[in-house]
Amino acid sequence: MSNFHQLLLQAQTAYDAGEWQLLIQCLQQLVLEKNLKNPEELENREKLLNLSLCVLAVGDFQQRWEIAKLFVHLGTIAIPPLVEILRDEEAEEELRWYAARVLGEYQHPEAIAALIGLLKTEEDEELRTIATAALGQSGTLAIDALTQLLAEENTRLLAVRSLSLIRHTETITPLLSVVEDPQVALRVVAIEALSSFHDPRVPPILLRALDDIAASVRREAVLGLGFRPDLRTSLDLANKLKTKLYDFNLEVCSAAAVALSRIGGNDAAKYLFEVLISPNTPEKLQLEIIRALGWMESVKALEYLQIALNQLGAVTLWQEIVTVLGRITKAQLTPIAAEILLTVLQQKHPALEIAPVKKAIALSLGQLGKQEAVEPLIQFVADTDALVRLHAIAALKNLAPETGRRKLQQLVNSASLAPDLQQAVFAALAEW
Numbered sequence: 001m002s003n004f005h006q007l008l009l010q011a012q013t014a015y016d017a018g019e020w021q022l023l024i025q026c027l028q029q030l031v032l033e034k035n036l037k038n039p040e041e042l043e044n045r046e047k048l049l050n051l052s053l054c055v056l057a058v059g060d061f062q063q064r065w066e067i068a069k070l071f072v073h074l075g076t077i078a079i080p081p082l083v084e085i086l087r088d089e090e091a092e093e094e095l096r097w098y099a100a101r102v103l104g105e106y107q108h109p110e111a112i113a114a115l116i117g118l119l120k121t122e123e124d125e126e127l128r129t130i131a132t133a134a135l136g137q138s139g140t141l142a143i144d145a146l147t148q149l150l151a152e153e154n155t156r157l158l159a160v161r162s163l164s165l166i167r168h169t170e171t172i173t174p175l176l177s178v179v180e181d182p183q184v185a186l187r188v189v190a191i192e193a194l195s196s197f198h199d200p201r202v203p204p205i206l207l208r209a210l211d212d213i214a215a216s217v218r219r220e221a222v223l224g225l226g227f228r229p230d231l232r233t234s235l236d237l238a239n240k241l242k243t244k245l246y247d248f249n250l251e252v253c254s255a256a257a258v259a260l261s262r263i264g265g266n267d268a269a270k271y272l273f274e275v276l277i278s279p280n281t282p283e284k285l286q287l288e289i290i291r292a293l294g295w296m297e298s299v300k301a302l303e304y305l306q307i308a309l310n311q312l313g314a315v316t317l318w319q320e321i322v323t324v325l326g327r328i329t330k331a332q333l334t335p336i337a338a339e340i341l342l343t344v345l346q347q348k349h350p351a352l353e354i355a356p357v358k359k360a361i362a363l364s365l366g367q368l369g370k371q372e373a374v375e376p377l378i379q380f381v382a383d384t385d386a387l388v389r390l391h392a393i394a395a396l397k398n399l400a401p402e403t404g405r406r407k408l409q410q411l412v413n414s415a416s417l418a419p420d421l422q423q424a425v426f427a428a429l430a431e432w
Contacts, residue, residue: 031070071102083114104134116145132158136165147174157186164193184214195224215249226259242271254288261292266300273304294324306340318351326364338370345376355385366395
């Protein structure tokens with residue numbers, strides 16, 4: 001008896017005994033290790049299909065999840081019974097959910113027709129949502145059928161969601177047809193999907209959507225334009241996105257900060273800075289702008305962060321600026337970022353009275369790799385706050401492990417060392 005038939009016999013025995021996990025393991029070996037696409041394998045495929053359908057019908061969620069992965073390997077022979085399950089309104093909802101999910105993997109006209117039919121007739125929102133996702137998996141074969149559904153109000157949103165998942169240029173035309181639809185949710189999905197295409201028809205749509213009445217649509221348009229730095233000059237993008245920093249909706253403002261950081265340029269940095277230091281700007285947006293300036297990683301953006309550090313008075317903002325400076329990665333900019341932090345120490349900035357800010361300074365100096373930070377970090381080793389001390393020690397280890405330890409040992413042997421500092425240095429050496 002061949003290995004295949006031995007496994008098939010084991011599978012049948014597992015089925016008879018109701019050992020579903022063992023049956024799944026046998027089916028996985030049978031389906032995945034043998035070529036079942038040859039015509040002469042039809043009888044074996046039918047046997048395996050029937051056993052797989054049994055597991056799908058009676059298994060728990062995890063067992064169904066595992067067996068669902070095998071159907072596509074059995075070929076199109078599995079489509080009719082899966083369609084039957086999908087259309088059976090008396091069947092368990094989870095079972096129909098799995099049938100829809102598997103049918104979406106086939107990219108076959110019969111499977112697509114069944115899923116389209118479900119969108120038209122099914123009242124259960126969860127099942128319709130699953131069918132929507134499955135049609136999104138079906139690729140370009142589903143585009144024509146989904147486009148037809150755009151004409152019907154009760155299926156238009158689901159059709160757009162499916163089209164948005166396909167991400168093929170053939171979906172651009174049907175998506176463009178609904179960008180001014182009365183349904184806000186539909187416009188949001190369409191704008192988000194169109195933003196992923198570098199097609200000349202898309203930017204004008206995104207620019208118009210910047211003034212959409214719905215904040216969620218404006219936000220998607222802002223984010224979409226942020227992914228087009230190639231159009232920064234030709235469309236004067238920085239200037240157009242600048243206005244969204246003053247939007248009535250804070251989420252739109254935050255999206256504009258992110259978008260401006262992505263398109264870059266000194267003008268974009270300037271617009272961000274102007275809003276950052278405005279006394280009317282909510283702190284949440286100020287934090288977003290600080291991060292955005294950090295992501296830009298430009299000399300001008302760092303200059304603005306330094307000015308903001310001296311002009312802004314909120315502890316939360318100081319801490320965020322210090323943290324952002326420590327995340328700079330460009331080799332030509334890390335010395336500038338470190339110098340800004342060292343200047344904070346030299347000029348006795350008010351932030352040095354705040355333990356969380358000092359902790360952030362120590363961490364950032366350790367990340368930036370500037371050796372001039374060793375001495376200030378050693379002073380932090382004697383700080384009254386335990387977390388500041390620990391971060392200073394960690395920064396020294398990262399920045400200059402040998403130099404830092406040697407200087408601490410020299411310090412501990414100094415006769416003029418204050419008792420509290422001596423104790424802190426001893427503790428630091430013990431931590432080393």
